Amino acid sequence: xxxxxxxxxxxxxxxxxxxxxxxxxxxxxxxxxxxxxxxxxxxxxxxxxxxxxxxxxxxxxxxxxxxxx
Numbered sequence: 300x301x302x303x304x305x306x307x308x309x310x311x312x313x314x315x316x317x318x319x320x321x322x323x324x325x326x327x328x329x330x331x332x333x334x335x336x337x338x339x340x341x342x343x344x345x346x347x348x349x350x351x352x353x354x355x356x357x358x359x360x361x362x363x364x365x366x367x368x
Contacts (some may be wrong), residue, residue, distance in 0.1 A: 310315050312362040322359065335353045 312318050329352055336348040 305367075308361070308365050312365045318362065325355050325358050 333353050337346050
């Protein structure tokens with residue numbers, strides 16, 4: 300299953316015209332969550348924001364994961 304997904308995503312992650320705007324969007328979303336995190340006072344919301352950032356950062360590593368680096 301993983302091999303099928305990797306082969307399907309390889310054209311996307313190796314095409315700079317598609318992948319670079321994707322990375323810019325992910326970085327923008329991380330910055331927004333960071334700003335929101337600075338204003339959160341409830342512990343549960345802090346954990347949610349941290350989880351969101353963790354997921355977004357995993358998406359930043361997508362190319363390396365797909366290409367096996």
